[in-house]
Amino acid sequence: MVAAKRDFHTAIEYVESLERKDGLSVAELMDSNIRGGLTYNDFLVLPGYVGFPSSDVSLQTQLTKRITLNSPFVSSPMDTVTEAEMAIYMALNGGIGIIHHNCSPEDQAAMVKKVKAFENGFINSPVVIGPDFTVGDVKRMREECGFSGFPVTENGKFPGKLLGLVTSRDIQFLEDDSVKVTDIMTKDLVTGYQGITLSEGNAILKENKKGKLLIVDDKYNLVSMLSRTDLMKNEIYPLASKSATTKQLLCGAAIGTLPADRERLRLMVEAGLDVVIIDSSQGNSIFQIEMLKWIKKTFPELEVIAGNVATREQAANLISNGCDGLRIGMGSGSICITQEVMACGRPQATAVYNVCKFANEFGVPCMADGGVQNIGHITKALALGSSTVMMGGMLAGTTESPGDYFYRDGKRLKSYRGMGSIDAMQKTGKKGNASTSRYFSQSDKVLVAQGVSGAVVDKGSINKFLPYLYNGLQHSCQDIGVTSVTALKEGAVKGDVRFEFRTASAQLEGGINNLHSYEKRLHN
Numbered sequence: 001m002v003a004a005k006r007d008f009h010t011a012i013e014y015v016e017s018l019e020r021k022d023g024l025s026v027a028e029l030m031d032s033n034i035r036g037g038l039t040y041n042d043f044l045v046l047p048g049y050v051g052f053p054s055s056d057v058s059l060q061t062q063l064t065k066r067i068t069l070n071s072p073f074v075s076s077p078m079d080t081v082t083e084a085e086m087a088i089y090m091a092l093n094g095g096i097g098i099i100h101h102n103c104s105p106e107d108q109a110a111m112v113k114k115v116k117a118f119e120n121g122f123i124n125s126p127v128v129i130g131p132d133f134t135v136g137d138v139k140r141m142r143e144e145c146g147f148s149g150f151p152v153t154e155n156g157k158f159p160g161k162l163l164g165l166v167t168s169r170d171i172q173f174l175e176d177d178s179v180k181v182t183d184i185m186t187k188d189l190v191t192g193y194q195g196i197t198l199s200e201g202n203a204i205l206k207e208n209k210k211g212k213l214l215i216v217d218d219k220y221n222l223v224s225m226l227s228r229t230d231l232m233k234n235e236i237y238p239l240a241s242k243s244a245t246t247k248q249l250l251c252g253a254a255i256g257t258l259p260a261d262r263e264r265l266r267l268m269v270e271a272g273l274d275v276v277i278i279d280s281s282q283g284n285s286i287f288q289i290e291m292l293k294w295i296k297k298t299f300p301e302l303e304v305i306a307g308n309v310a311t312r313e314q315a316a317n318l319i320s321n322g323c324d325g326l327r328i329g330m331g332s333g334s335i336c337i338t339q340e341v342m343a344c345g346r347p348q349a350t351a352v353y354n355v356c357k358f359a360n361e362f363g364v365p366c367m368a369d370g371g372v373q374n375i376g377h378i379t380k381a382l383a384l385g386s387s388t389v390m391m392g393g394m395l396a397g398t399t400e401s402p403g404d405y406f407y408r409d410g411k412r413l414k415s416y417r418g419m420g421s422i423d424a425m426q427k428t429g430k431k432g433n434a435s436t437s438r439y440f441s442q443s444d445k446v447l448v449a450q451g452v453s454g455a456v457v458d459k460g461s462i463n464k465f466l467p468y469l470y471n472g473l474q475h476s477c478q479d480i481g482v483t484s485v486t487a488l489k490e491g492a493v494k495g496d497v498r499f500e501f502r503t504a505s506a507q508l509e510g511g512i513n514n515l516h517s518y519e520k521r522l523h524n
């Protein structure tokens with residue numbers, strides 16, 4: 001039997017009197033003189049006190065100095081991960097998508113536009129048509145724009161005198177594509193006057209059976225529009241990442257560091273881009289610094305995330321040149337062979353800890369990019385100081401990721417490939433395309449791959465997958481005893497959140513053991 005500690009009345013008093021808390025502080029855990037570089041699997045966070053329901057845990061966090069998100073999830077700018085569809089649903093679920101740049105500048109800007117147009121408070125530049133447009137024109141525009149309500153103005157331009165509205169209901173059963181819209185458009189319109197507030201407009205839409213509220217000036221010129229479907233979306237996605245002023249979804253995109261990328265960025269800024277990532281596997285370069293300085297000077301309102309970096313010296317250069325966020329990771333991606341081929345990189349947990357510790361002192365939020373395979377890895381990345389996590393493989397294979405499903409060995413799959421894979425670098429059939437610029441110098445004669453091309457299994461829609469990550473992360477924080485992502489990070493810095501190093505056998509113990517067979521279902 002253990003002797004009673006006479007000087008203390010309770011076990012709580014005794015444990016509080018001890019010089020050291022159980023486990024390790026984050027600084028002790030990450031002391032590279034002792035253990036070398038660590039990955040997420042090399043350690044665990046110790047449990048704390050649960051005094052609140054997991055639903056109370058706030059996952060609000062900073063993406064950049066000026067952008068706050070309701071969840072820390074970011075989708076990677078890869079051509080098998082983030083195009084408009086992914087970016088829309090990432091933002092609706094509280095995160096943000098970063099649209100890849102392995103495509104023409106026009107295509108990338110069109111994707112940004114699609115995200116920004118998806119959900120609006122007031123739609124301030126609605127797509128309009130003229131009375132001479134045909135039903136065939138409207139059907140084609142519906143395909144191109146992804147929506148089907150087009151106001152008709154006298155001159156077919158915006159702003160212009162309002163004549164009517166064509167919706168899918170008006171053209172649903174029409175087989176003759178040559179019919180003019182003036183013959184089938186709805187003329188009995190619900191209008192509001194310029195100056196109406198968003199809540200007044202929403203109230204009119206709510207009590208009305210019509211789908212669109214058309215806002216007109218005193219000369220009956222269309223000046224903006226409200227949509228009922230947007231209202232409904234607002235209710236379904238309470239966490240949605242939106243601009244405070246325009247209520248449009250937030251959208252990010254990546255660019256390279258070539259001179260042509262400046263024009264690419266200009267097009268995307270015109271389309272409403274909120275944040276740009278300068279996409280380099282080694283971000284500490286003269287090319288990136290020049291680009292960063294140019295962006296900050298040319299588009300002072302645009303938030304810029306620089307990277308990738310894995311050391312504080314790399315970070316210092318980018319912070320000093322004005323970046324609003326940093327992207328951390330070199331060689332940890334699931335499709336990445338950079339560490340093998342280039343001998344350059346850093347185990348991800350060590351990279352995240354060291355860069356975040358430094359950058360957070362300058363108020364620069366960090367994104368842990370690559371190597372995230374489960375919810376536990378997300379918790380660990382945040383506990384090490386990052387504010388957000390960027391995921392590629394975790395989100396590939398979902399309904400919203402680009403590409404078609406195919407079957408192999410009885411499994412439903414989608415392609416997932418590194419942007420430094422030969423496949424991705426040769427997408428446009430010539431050197432100097434966007435993906436190549438991340439991994440390749442223009443003067444080089446041979447493409448040296450830093451990534452592979454593969455396939456991942458169908459994960460269903462991110463509309464289910466992201467809520468799974470969200471709830472899981474809330475539960476994880478609850479186990480640790482922290483009520484928010486901020487508290488998790490602060491607790492680690494103060495030494496209240498504790499850690500344990502995992503030996504190889506501890507990692508085995510933490511896996512599934514001694515079962516004849518099992519099925520691993522992650523969520524219902």
Ligand code: IMP
Pocket residue numbers: 076077078308329331332333334335336337338369370371372390391392393394417418419420421450451452
């Ligand atoms: P994942 O989430 O582990 O699949 O890693 C995704 C991350 O890997 C991306 O966000 C990029 O930072 C990185 N990445 C993408 N393509 C390549 C590549 O071809 N080689 C090395 N890293 C890559």
